[in-house]
Amino acid sequence: QFGGVLGGRIIKDKLFFFGGYQGTRNRSNPPNLITHIPNQASLNGDFSSLTSAACQSSGKPIQLVDPVNGNAPFAGNQIPVSRLNPVALKIVNNYLPPTTDPCGQVVYGIPTTGDEDQIIGKIDWVRNDKHRLFGRYFTVGFQNPPVFDGKNVLTTTQPGNFERSQSATIGDTYVFGPGTVNSFHITFSRIRDDRGPTNTPINPTQLGVNIYSAVPNFLLLSITGGFSTFCGTCAPGHFNDTSYQVADDVDLIRGRHEIAFGFNLIRTQNNTISGFNENGNFSFNGSRTNLGLADFMIGAPNDFMQTNATPDDLRQWIMSFYVQDSFRVNKRLTLNFGLRWEPTFADPDKYKRGNSFSTAAFLAGQRSTVVPDAPAGLFFVGDPGIPRALWNGHLPNFGPRLGVVINPHGDGRDTLRFGGAILYDSVETWFNERETTNPPWGTNLDIPNPGGGFSDPYLGFAGGNPFPTNGRYLFPNAGVYINMPINPKPTYVAQWNATYQRQFLNSWVASVSYLGNKTTHLWIAGEINPAIYVPGNCAAGQYGLTAAGPCSTIGNTNQRRILYQANPALGKSYASIDTADDGAVAHYNGLLLSLQHRFANRFTLLSNYTYSSCVSDFDFGAALATSTNSQLFNRTADRAACIFDIRHNFNTSIVAQSPTPHGLWAGRLLGNWQIAPLIRAVSGSPLNVTTGTDNSRTGLNNDRPNYNGTDPYLKHGLLWLNAASFTPNAIGTYGNLGRNALRGPGGFFFDTSLSRIFRMTERLQLEARAEAFNILNHTDFVGAISPAGSVTSYTTMNTALNASTFGKVQAAFDPRILQFALKLRF
Numbered sequence: 001q002f003g004g005v006l007g008g009r010i011i012k013d014k015l016f017f018f019g020g021y022q023g024t025r026n027r028s029n030p031p032n033l034i035t036h037i038p039n040q041a042s043l044n045g046d047f048s049s050l051t052s053a054a055c056q057s058s059g060k061p062i063q064l065v066d067p068v069n070g071n072a073p074f075a076g077n078q079i080p081v082s083r084l085n086p087v088a089l090k091i092v093n094n095y096l097p098p099t100t101d102p103c104g105q106v107v108y109g110i111p112t113t114g115d116e117d118q119i120i121g122k123i124d125w126v127r128n129d130k131h132r133l134f135g136r137y138f139t140v141g142f143q144n145p146p147v148f149d150g151k152n153v154l155t156t157t158q159p160g161n162f163e164r165s166q167s168a169t170i171g172d173t174y175v176f177g178p179g180t181v182n183s184f185h186i187t188f189s190r191i192r193d194d195r196g197p198t199n200t201p202i203n204p205t206q207l208g209v210n211i212y213s214a215v216p217n218f219l220l221l222s223i224t225g226g227f228s229t230f231c232g233t234c235a236p237g238h239f240n241d242t243s244y245q246v247a248d249d250v251d252l253i254r255g256r257h258e259i260a261f262g263f264n265l266i267r268t269q270n271n272t273i274s275g276f277n278e279n280g281n282f283s284f285n286g287s288r289t290n291l292g293l294a295d296f297m298i299g300a301p302n303d304f305m306q307t308n309a310t311p312d313d314l315r316q317w318i319m320s321f322y323v324q325d326s327f328r329v330n331k332r333l334t335l336n337f338g339l340r341w342e343p344t345f346a347d348p349d350k351y352k353r354g355n356s357f358s359t360a361a362f363l364a365g366q367r368s369t370v371v372p373d374a375p376a377g378l379f380f381v382g383d384p385g386i387p388r389a390l391w392n393g394h395l396p397n398f399g400p401r402l403g404v405v406i407n408p409h410g411d412g413r414d415t416l417r418f419g420g421a422i423l424y425d426s427v428e429t430w431f432n433e434r435e436t437t438n439p440p441w442g443t444n445l446d447i448p449n450p451g452g453g454f455s456d457p458y459l460g461f462a463g464g465n466p467f468p469t470n471g472r473y474l475f476p477n478a479g480v481y482i483n484m485p486i487n488p489k490p491t492y493v494a495q496w497n498a499t500y501q502r503q504f505l506n507s508w509v510a511s512v513s514y515l516g517n518k519t520t521h522l523w524i525a526g527e528i529n530p531a532i533y534v535p536g537n538c539a540a541g542q543y544g545l546t547a548a549g550p551c552s553t554i555g556n557t558n559q560r561r562i563l564y565q566a567n568p569a570l571g572k573s574y575a576s577i578d579t580a581d582d583g584a585v586a587h588y589n590g591l592l593l594s595l596q597h598r599f600a601n602r603f604t605l606l607s608n609y610t611y612s613s614c615v616s617d618f619d620f621g622a623a624l625a626t627s628t629n630s631q632l633f634n635r636t637a638d639r640a641a642c643i644f645d646i647r648h649n650f651n652t653s654i655v656a657q658s659p660t661p662h663g664l665w666a667g668r669l670l671g672n673w674q675i676a677p678l679i680r681a682v683s684g685s686p687l688n689v690t691t692g693t694d695n696s697r698t699g700l701n702n703d704r705p706n707y708n709g710t711d712p713y714l715k716h717g718l719l720w721l722n723a724a725s726f727t728p729n730a731i732g733t734y735g736n737l738g739r740n741a742l743r744g745p746g747g748f749f750f751d752t753s754l755s756r757i758f759r760m761t762e763r764l765q766l767e768a769r770a771e772a773f774n775i776l777n778h779t780d781f782v783g784a785i786s787p788a789g790s791v792t793s794y795t796t797m798n799t800a801l802n803a804s805t806f807g808k809v810q811a812a813f814d815p816r817i818l819q820f821a822l823k824l825r826f
Helices: 086-095 153-157 292-297 359-363 433-437 562-566 664-670
Strands: 002-010 015-025 033-036 105-108 115-126 131-144 160-177 180-196 220-223 237-254 257-274 281-284 303-306 310-330 333-341 398-406 414-424 445-448 479-483 492-504 508-527 574-600 603-616 648-657 678-682 713-716 719-721 747-759 765-773 817-825
Touching: 086 292, 105 153, 220 292, 281 292, 310 433, 359 562, 433 479, 445 479, 445 574, 508 603, 562 574
Parallel strands: 220 281, 479 574
Antiparallel strands: 002 015, 015 115, 033 105, 115 131, 131 160, 160 180, 180 237, 237 257, 257 310, 281 303, 303 445, 310 333, 333 398, 398 414, 414 492, 492 508, 508 574, 574 603, 603 648, 648 678, 678 747, 713 719, 747 765, 765 817
């Protein structure tokens, strides 16, 4: 880090200016990551070691089957070299690191090179004793280029980001009298984020896949139990958000009343474009051969998706008005009460992109009058009953607040606090942004078990390859749609709390608190066009089967969907239709214990412990994307612990200063050293175990296995979960294991610092500092929670039961790190 400041004071103490700059240059490696790639033997068709018991977390060998020969076993797990896919071979030979591990394990890291520049400037103008104005400007530039060098494609799972954030504020504070103050400010903020991979060319078309690649340097594929390349959030795009804010607050003191009222008005613009599936998205989950890496090597994906680039230019108002009163009844009792109005406004796209689907209209054969060529049931802005934003906001959102503060003894040494409120959510502008992935804009389509495999996914697809669309209004077969209900109910939280706080021994304060809330109308995603499982065997031609066999296969998912079965001629246009579900709820209850020692006797301490529980039907996601359901139209089947449900959370920070011993040199060398340990201990976060394949044959792809009652934890080396405790759900059924039923490893983080300021002269000081991170060199696995308290972006382990790495820890945080610094102040 490096930086500097510029400060000044001019015009008779009434005008102040301050400016500063700080830069950070980061060159570090994140935790080592573990993945599995094809080993050398598999390049010659020998998969015996990759399928051996030693390479499976379950401890059981895998028998490979031939998906194009009635699932007949590959003898000795030997696949003829002629069956190996040429595209897969190019990727392995040219873009993956070599490995001598019989299981194909490789350990790698993705260097972090993020650089940041911060500039701040502020000016304060004191016009007189009653009137003050201020201005603030802050900008942050962040550059973290992608690191793919054209050789190791494993590093592409981290996107490159170039961001610039700016904020400017002008404020005015005016004192009308001893009991009346008005504060007004206007703010402009803008965030620009340019994202994307390196310029190194790699794409499906270049490798020999018969598709159109819109991006020259992007290859998106994922292999269950194996490696992944790039990612949906690594795709090229830009994400620009601009907001304008006006706010005013008035504070009145009238006798025993302290009254406040005001408003906050924000106008936001969200201008984005993303190409997350422009080059296609290939998934290999092991459902074809029983091993994900073998599926990849023979070029047999279980699913293929592709889109155009998806633009959004969303506009939204965010508004709130409030009034509250703090009434001091007497020296032992204070009441707080208020009301807040927070209307919900929809977010229309500037260019009227997106559409709305109606099942009733589809069944009636009704079509759009704006776009007559659209499939039945699909409507656009301008059609009767379709609002400008494709959904309506909700104005009567009134949230009351009430609080009580009691000083039982009247001496201020102990306090009881009770509070409750209704809080309305401000709708995330980006929640429904994927409506522009719908045909005819994004033209998102989904092909399960593509007929031509990895090399030619559109082979046999009705209508053929629709890309590039080049601006044509195109509605392909098996289109994927994101849909908002016309009148969604607004999300709100009922919150309540109670606290008892006590001061003792002058410098100590202890408190115990109960915190609770219930979230109602939590927005999640629900599939309204799932596939229906059909038991038994069917003849060729039934349900899209090319040969006699089981009626329900992954390959005929789209032919078994509800709309297709209702009307094949019209229903063939639709694959998945994920619709916002506003009926989910969540509950949180927490006990918080806190102990604080104010700075006295040369030390200060802050310690707290939280025991909490959070249960939800599902967790809110950043955007309406794929279905959250594991069972058809049964939201409560997924009610379980929230993903951030950390039951036990303990934190302690201490700052202690050494006394100054007698003697000149002893005092100079040993006195006033400051030690500051920071300790954090947490229990593990929830793990959601899935089957990994669509055994329910619903197209939801969220199946969970059956649990047999044995201990699900191994905790042996890197193996955390016991695969023997689970069995895949039978075809056409759901498993009995709940969502987020298991727990990952907890974490213990102990950092400390030792520092001292040496005063050399009146104006010259030397600061010495030593810092130790993870001073105990304790192994903390990545994924449960980070030292800062947030869930990390890395995955602790693969929780898909069909993965050879099921239940195996994939990464760990840094070992002990020591750093030293000297700073000269003048």
